[in-house]
Amino acid sequence: MSRLHRLFADFKAGMQNAQKVLGMNRRNLAYIYPSNPRKYFEFANNKLLTKKTLEAAELRVPETFLSVSFFYELTEMEEKLRRLKSFVIKPASGSGGSGIVVISDYREGDWTSVSGKTYTFADLKKHIADIIFGVYSFGLNDTAIIEEQIVQNALISELSPQGLADIRVINYRGNNVKAMLRIATVASDGRANLHQGGVGVAIDLESGKTFSARVHSEEITHHPDTGVALLGVTIPSWDALLKLSEAASKAIPLDYLGIDIALSESGPVILEVNARPGIEIQNICGEGMRERLVAIDAGRSV
Numbered sequence: 001m002s003r004l005h006r007l008f009a010d011f012k013a014g015m016q017n018a019q020k021v022l023g024m025n026r027r028n029l030a031y032i033y034p035s036n037p038r039k040y041f042e043f044a045n046n047k048l049l050t051k052k053t054l055e056a057a058e059l060r061v062p063e064t065f066l067s068v069s070f071f072y073e074l075t076e077m078e079e080k081l082r083r084l085k086s087f088v089i090k091p092a093s094g095s096g097g098s099g100i101v102v103i104s105d106y107r108e109g110d111w112t113s114v115s116g117k118t119y120t121f122a123d124l125k126k127h128i129a130d131i132i133f134g135v136y137s138f139g140l141n142d143t144a145i146i147e148e149q150i151v152q153n154a155l156i157s158e159l160s161p162q163g164l165a166d167i168r169v170i171n172y173r174g175n176n177v178k179a180m181l182r183i184a185t186v187a188s189d190g191r192a193n194l195h196q197g198g199v200g201v202a203i204d205l206e207s208g209k210t211f212s213a214r215v216h217s218e219e220i221t222h223h224p225d226t227g228v229a230l231l232g233v234t235i236p237s238w239d240a241l242l243k244l245s246e247a248a249s250k251a252i253p254l255d256y257l258g259i260d261i262a263l264s265e266s267g268p269v270i271l272e273v274n275a276r277p278g279i280e281i282q283n284i285c286g287e288g289m290r291e292r293l294v295a296i297d298a299g300r301s302v
Contacts, residue, residue, distance in 0.1 A: 020288035022279055031172070031293065035255035036275050043252050044275035048092045048143055050252070057251035059244065060269050062088070063148040068128055069141075077128070078121055081146070082106075089127060091136040092143040097193040099136030101127060102149060102163065114163055115190045150271075153236050153263040158228060159183055159201075163190030166260045166271055167203070167235070169245040170281060170289065173255050176242055177292050179203040180284045181210065181235065186225050199223065200284035201230050208238030214284055241268040248273060 022031075043053055051061045065087060066080055085106045091099040103119065105112040111119045119127075130136070131144040156165050163184030170177040180200050184190045187197030194200050199220070201213040213220050213230045221231050235241070245259045248270055258277025261268045282288050 020290050021282055022289045022293065024279060026290070027279055031256045032276055035172070036257075037253075040253045041275050044254060044257070044273045046092050047090065047094075047272050048145055050273055051145075054248060054251055054270055057247065059247055059251060060267070062150055062269060062271070065146045065148065067092070067143050067145050068132065069143040071129065071132060074125055074129060077125070081121065081124065084146070086149040088145075088147050088149050089124065089131070090145050090147070091131040092145055093137040093140065094131075094142070095137075096195065097191045099127075099131055100191065102190065104149065113190075150262045150264050150269055153265060155233070155236055156181075156263045159223065159230060159233065160192065161226060162186060163188075164192060164262055166192050166262050167241060167268075168277065168281060169242070169259045169261065170277055171245050171249040171257045171259055172293055172296055174246055174249050175296050176205055176245055177289055177296075178281050178285055179205055180281050183223065183230075185215070185223070194280060194284075199230070200280070202285040203235055205242070208235045208241075209233065210235070212284065212286055217283075236263060237267050244268045244270065 042049055044050060048064070048067055051064060054061050065084060066077070068074065068077060084103075086104050088103070089101045094100070101119070101124075102114045103111045104114045109120075111124065113119065128144040131142050134140045134142050136142065150164055152160070152164055159165060159181070160183040165181060165183045167179060167181050169179045180202050182192035182194060183199040183201060184192045185197050185199060189196065192198050197215065199213055199215045201210045203210055210231050210233045215224055222229055241261055241263070244261060248259050249257055252273055254275050256275075258274035260271045260273070262271050263269075279289075
């Protein structure tokens with residue numbers, strides 16, 4: 001094959017692959033706006049409402065220890081907080097993992113986060129006050145949720161020892177479309193956030209086995225901090241996790257969702273849902289979502 005023919009073949013293949021990729025504009029215009037009525041966005045944007053909705057459907061979410069919406073409640077919080085050894089503080093309307101503090105231990109009057117940082121009660125009180133004030137929710141008044149810290153599955157903990165990993169499943173009209181494992185790193189400060197330096201690991205929907213991984217734009221095969229192999233790993237409780245994703249999509253009145261699920265020692269737990277999930281999962285998996293979405297609308301399987 002001549003160089004010209006080879007270049008043309010590569011160009012043609014690239015165009016064919018591009019047609020399979022779901023772009024941001026098409027995601028918004030063809031799927032999010034028609035499928036997710038804005039009046040129902042609150043079921044995803046407000047994590048407290050999300051949890052209550054999923055609990056009403058008898059789906060597993062982290063236990064809520066308390067929620068704080070008003071500054072006067074801060075004075076009544078200390079006694080309740082000191083009864084807890086481990087917990088997670090998060091804003092009800094935060095996004096991208098901002099404002100989340102994961103406490104793993106309590107000794108001699110102070111708490112320690114999973115990253116080893118020490119927090120006094122004054123520190124936690126200020127953080128919760130910041131959440132209420134809207135520091136992590138675009139200046140809008142918010143609610144601080146104090147909830148159960150998930151102890152993750154031993155195998156997943158080996159893959160993500162720096163923090164809680166989660167599995168993002170894109171679900172459309174009750175059908176699971178794509179899945180990836182998001183792993184915490186030192187660079188991401190213990191958060192499973194890809195934009196902050198977390199690792200995205202593609203998962204085959206049928207087998208539950210990992211097959212590719214990336215951190216930022218770099219393709220990798222091993223964890224950048226620990227050297228643990230990330231590919232060819234079968235995710236535990238995979239069938240149960242997929243069924244939980246499908247059940248969550250039925251409970252939340254939105255048709256196009258990103259469902260974030262953690263694997264605890266006793267099985268999958270829904271952390272949150274997203275009404276506008278990003279499209280970077282296609283880069284992680286090395287293939288587009290468009291064909292699968294079109295097939296779902298047409299009642300076909302891909």
